[in-house]
Amino acid sequence: MPHPEEFKTKTHPELVKTKLDKCDLCHQVKKTDFLFCNDCHHGSASKWTYDPKVKWTTQHAKAVTTNGVAGCLGKCHEQKFCVDCHTKLKPVPTSHKDAKWLRDKLTVTAYGSKAAVASGKHALAAGTAIDSCEVCHGAGGTGSKFCKGCHGMDMPHPDTFKKNHVSGSKTPKLCANCHTFKELCSDCHHKDAKNGVAWAKQHPKAIAAGGAAQCFEKCHEDKQFCVSCHTKLKAVPASHNAKNWTRDLALKKAAGHSTAYKAQTDSCDYCHGTGGVEAKFCKSCHVLPMPHPADFKDTHKADFAAKKLTRKSCENCHNQFFCDNCHHAGSVANQPWRTYHPNLVKKNGAEPCFKCHKPTFCSYCHVRLIH
Structure with missing residues (x-):
């Protein structure tokens, strides 16, 4: 006595198995429910503050959770000791x-x-x-x-997971x-x-801002993926519900769909088919080549005469004032030309009318009104 350092750190566990009574002479381990042993083994040696009022089987869970099992294994217990106890008690x-x-x-x-x-x-x-x-x-x-x-x-x-995980789908x-x-x-x-927001609800804004080309770079093979999904869900982009989507009757303002098409031509193809303005879907509404050819201003009169163009086809995009604004100088948007033009004719004469109409054109209408 006192115990050598080797006894404290290495040899005493084996001696305790056969000579516990000798230990009890000084440390009163039996009377104190092994307080001396626990205070070291389940206290300082385990980097834990041992509480003698709480059973070790109860408090060791917190000790192990806090400090791990390294303090238990290697010094006193083998892993099998823990497994056997956990298996028996099923904690x-x-x-x-x-x-x-x-x-x-x-x-x-x-x-x-x-x-x-x-x-x-x-x-x-x-x-x-x-x-x-x-x-x-x-x-x-x-x-x-x-x-x-x-x-x-x-x-x-693994590092390769990012490239290979596509099979996860x-x-x-x-x-x-x-x-x-x-x-x-x-x-x-x-x-x-955006975290927590379903992509099906969120992607329209992203596609509208950046186009759909990014979708096909890594994940989706072709536009048919989009078409199949849009068709199945009957998805209609919010932009299509705008009042000016099909036509904008304000002068010098293009319809919403026309502006969107010019910005991202390929985006329209996903639902309406490829071919741009030559696609079947577009031509079924426009009825004539779009955009108008360069000489349309000079040829459309003859096309009307030949019935290649009709009032109905023009009204798909334009209202009457669109024509009046060009053909009838001085016309206003909120009044029909027929009732508004007399004041202008009195002021400016009828010569401007004869650029488009024969002199007898006026008489056809005026004579009918008189009789």
């Missing part, structure tokens, strides 16, 4: 009952810069002290039979073991995606 750590144990809040990839991080508490715990998990779930870390039985693949994802249930939010995929694959 389930309180952490495992947490609603966020398997998965927690949505964490996503910041497009092009930062990968998504783990949020499920079991993943965070494994990252901190994987050896604690092995006590019940077996050795091998995330490669153990228990872990792979749930994950179904190597974890964490065929096994969505496997991905859903961890990723219950479709937006996790969306926020990486879809630039300008």
Whole structure:
């Protein structure tokens, strides 16, 4: 006496097995329920403040959760000791009952810069002290039979996963073991995606701003993917509901669909077919070549006479004032030319009328009105 350092740190566990009575002479281990032993083994040696009022089987869970199992294994116990006890008592750590144990809040990839991080508490715990998990779930870390039985693949994802994971679209249930939010995929694959918002609702703004070419660079093979989805859902872009989408009757203002077409020609093709303004869909409404040919101003009079053009076809886009504004100088938008022109003819004479009409044209109408 006193005990040498080697006795304290190495040899005394073996002696205790056969000579506990000798220890009891000084340390009164039996009378104090092994307080002396616990205060060291389950206290300072484990980097824990031992509480003699609480059974060690109860408080060791917090100690292990806080400091890991390294203090238990190697010095006093082998892993089998823990496994045998856990198997016999079938304790389930309180952490495992947490609603966020398997998965927690949505964490996503910041497009092009930062990968998504783990949020499920079991993943965070494994990252901190994987050896604690092995006590019940077996050795091998995330490669153990228990872990792979749930994950179904190597974890964490290997560096090549980003290139090869496209096959995940065929096994969505496997991905859903961890990723219950479709937006996790969306926020990486879809630039300008927003956490927690379904891409089907959000992508119109992104496509309107940046076009659809980005969709086909990595994921979608061709426009038919878009067409099939739009057709199935009967999706109508919000822009198509605008009052001026089909036509804008204000002078020198193009209809909304015309402006959109010039900005992103290919976007129209997804629903209305390829071919631009020559597509069947466009021609069925326009009825004539669009945009108007360069000599349309000079030829449209003859085309009307030959009935190649009709009033009905022009009114698909224009109202009467569009014609009056050019042909009838001085006309106003809110009054018919027939009732408004007498004042202008009295003031300016009828000569401007004869650029388009024969002198007898006026008499056809005026004579009918007299009789």
